[in-house]
Amino acid sequence: MKNGNTSQLNLEAEYSILLEKRWLWNSRKTEYLDITKIYDTHWMSDNPNITTVYKGKLNGNHTGKTQIRVGYYGKQKSKHLEVE
Numbered sequence: 001m002k003n004g005n006t007s008q009l010n011l012e013a014e015y016s017i018l019l020e021k022r023w024l025w026n027s028r029k030t031e032y033l034d035i036t037k038i039y040d041t042h043w044m045s046d047n048p049n050i051t052t053v054y055k056g057k058l059n060g061n062h063t064g065k066t067q068i069r070v071g072y073y074g075k076q077k078s079k080h081l082e083v084e
Contacts, residue, residue: 001060001083009056010036035072042071050083
């Protein structure tokens with residue numbers, strides 16, 4: 001990412017839907033939901049002086065390296081980012 005530019009990260013969550021309940025087995029359907037801008041998704045930058053993040057939108061403020069973290073219902077993911 002270049003200093004002074006913006007970029008967008010997107011996040012999808014996998015979830016399972018119960019289609020039918022049977023005596024010995026369950027039929028499930030797996031789908032993906034874009035949760036990038038859902039209010040329960042928490043975006044964080046380890047160093048906001050280098051990069052700020054809001055709803056997946058990154059703003060490069062200064063050159064350097066940082067981690068972007070996102071949390072959704074107790075699950076955490078992170079991505080290394082370098083601003084040039």
